[in-house]
Amino acid sequence: MIEIGLLGLGTVGSGVYEIIHQRRNYLQELLGYKIHISKVLVKNLYIKRNVDINRSILTDNAMEILRDKDIKIIVEAIGGTTDAYDYITEALRRGKHVVTANKAVVCKYFKEFIELAKKNNCAFLFEASVAGGIPIIKELMQNISQLNDISNIKGILNGTTNYILTKMFDNGLNYEEALKSAQELGFAEEDPTDDVEGVDIARKLCILSTIASKNIILLKNIKRSGITKIIPRDIELIKSLEHKIKFIGSFNMNRNNQYYGVVEPVLVKKDSIYYGVNEANNVVSIKGSNVGEIQLLGQGAGKKPTANAVVSDIINVIKGIYYNYDFDFEDNAKVTNIDFYKNKYYFRAITNDINDINIIKEQVKIGNIIDKIVDEKKSFSFITKRTSLNVIKDIAIDIQNYSNGIWYARIEK
Amino acid sequence: MIEIGLLGLGTVGSGVYEIIHQRRNYLQELLGYKIHISKVLVKNLYIKRNVDINRSILTDNAMEILRDKDIKIIVEAIGGTTDAYDYITEALRRGKHVVTANKAVVCKYFKEFIELAKKNNCAFLFEASVAGGIPIIKELMQNISQLNDISNIKGILNGTTNYILTKMFDNGLNYEEALKSAQELGFAEEDPTDDVEGVDIARKLCILSTIASKNIILLKNIKRSGITKIIPRDIELIKSLEHKIKFIGSFNMNRNNQYYGVVEPVLVKKDSIYYGVNEANNVVSIKGSNVGEIQLLGQGAGKKPTANAVVSDIINVIKGIYYNYDFDFEDNAKVTNIDFYKNKYYFRAITNDINDINIIKEQVKIGNIIDKIVDEKKSFSFITKRTSLNVIKDIAIDIQNYSNGIWYARIEK
Incomplete structure (x- = not known):
């Protein structure tokens, strides 16, 4: 039996619990072990849960999970960069494998986590942190970054803002109305700043471009401009030009190790793949010297796709099918002159x-x-x-x- | 040092040789071993080669390679189903890992190869056999098939015919002219039957749907209709409807294990992702119960993308990062009533x-x-x-x- 400690029982956490529960027989056959979520960290032990779970495995004490020697894998699904940082580092120091869906903490402490995992001979996997159900991290690690010079990574990496822009284009809503609709559907936070100002996209772009370039790319070096200034007249005019606005993160790197990373609204034309990526969907494109351009599309967020990515990582940890970052991340890339x-x-x-x-x-x-x-x-x-x-x-x-x-x-x- | 035996030095074979040669220092650092192609099977020892290779490693005797105990990995890049079958089975029986780009042989002998590999504790990897540089096999194996009921797989899986249809739509060529253009560029064979009648797509669809359904799906059960009957009047009318014709393989499976596999020309509308996949590009879409629809786009053929997929497989063999097909393939799916x-x-x-x-x-x-x-x-x-x-x-x-x-x-x- 493989015991897993789950930190957080929100959208992603409960999705992980459900998939493992639903697929338990198949997973046991596949892995040769039973997978068991033996403890779950929650903030409040007594509130009603949307997931059918035995309350005896809930705890509000993280150390109870992190100190448990039978727990070999920690799934971090609490979000944020404070507690999540403490728990991830504590888990890795104790030799536990860590799987996370938390882009903020991965972006901020990438190098530290990778080095700590390597030092303690653990896996640190974070497929779900970028583009939900789209397996872009594995794709980059296993197929592209090893054999290609990557000159460009770009994508629609935020479902909330793509939903807002879709409503503005297809349903004639203005920015405030579209934001409200996204909030009502639970896509957007009450404070939508991180989404609409491009911080969330910039974090994901940092993670992807760090792996692609094998250089630590810092959040502060990604330029940003948001989508809040778009008005109905823009939509009218841009429609008449047969374009749409998409909120795109892109990272370019030249042969001299100089890069330019930016998150900005971009006009894409009717025959672009990006034109057809609407609602809360995501797309990521990578240009490699051998593979050419590869593009991956899918649901960039949501409970089931994100949880699917987390559970895939868990399976890959158990089967030992994952890359350790054996190379050292460089720190010598420079921001280029725009x-x-x-x-x-x-x-x-x-x-x-x-x-x-x-x-x-x-x-x-x-x-x-x-x-x-x-x-x-x-x-x-x-x-x-x-x-x-x-x-x-x-x-x-x-x-x-x-x-x-x-x-x-x-x-x- | 890891020694590799390369069977075939055509387009894919020479691409594999070049990538390994170009990246040799990086690969040595990544893997901790030097990778060395120590013997190469060719038909004719004396013709001029387009790749800079030491002639002393060429041989026209396959057994010289297959019997070589120092060679641990065989790359099969000769194509066809006769010699390729003999060499692959011989290699696996001798405990050598096999990587191939040959969809015809994989489609025809899938079950036998998988079982032989399992029995001999070897890897049998074939990422390059479907959709060239697009990593669809790994994607299916590692992320989707384990955790999802897959209801649909479809794709533009043949670069040659997509090129032909693009020329007919965008450049006003008729079928014969477009075929000739594809032949002149080396995309189409002198006898284009396998491409234009959908046999090539059907093979790839069999491979994908076998993995997705965990059932052996046979080529004879995939229905086919080709693209040779399309005339300029169709193009005119279909353009006026704001559609394009794409040559698509699709596989649907219902919850009763009944499936319907077909390769046929399909009209796709302007806002479909498929509408924008032109020239020799490919796209594959998969619908899973958790991930929703995931789509992968890229160059579906060509020397470098295909060779990139082969060398990725080689790396994954050496690092041990691959799935054995631990489950048994069923044989109980039935063709549904159309x-x-x-x-x-x-x-x-x-x-x-x-x-x-x-x-x-x-x-x-x-x-x-x-x-x-x-x-x-x-x-x-x-x-x-x-x-x-x-x-x-x-x-x-x-x-x-x-x-x-x-x-x-x-x-x-």
């Missing part, structure tokens, strides 16, 4: 005054970056020629006094 | 005679399956209501005397 990246942008400046529109038009014409004007009635909005982000930023500063709402977004090639 | 599957169809009947068009129209109206007529000038073509394939076939028989060209294709929901 002036190297030239793109087309959608640029919108709202104003109610025709005089201001004319002034803006002249200013932007002087900047010589207009490729195509898409609106000069309700706003002054245009598509730029290929240009660097810094030029766009300068233009925005030049005209800010004539507009009560400037927003711009990169257009995917 | 009358259970009701779909919309595109139906086209060519005729030059307006009287014949009217007769066909009346016949089909009697059949009461028309949802929308799309052409009654140059042909009589229409979209059906949801109906079973057998009804469509009956209609085709009823009107065959009045048309000199009938073709129909399922429309994806």
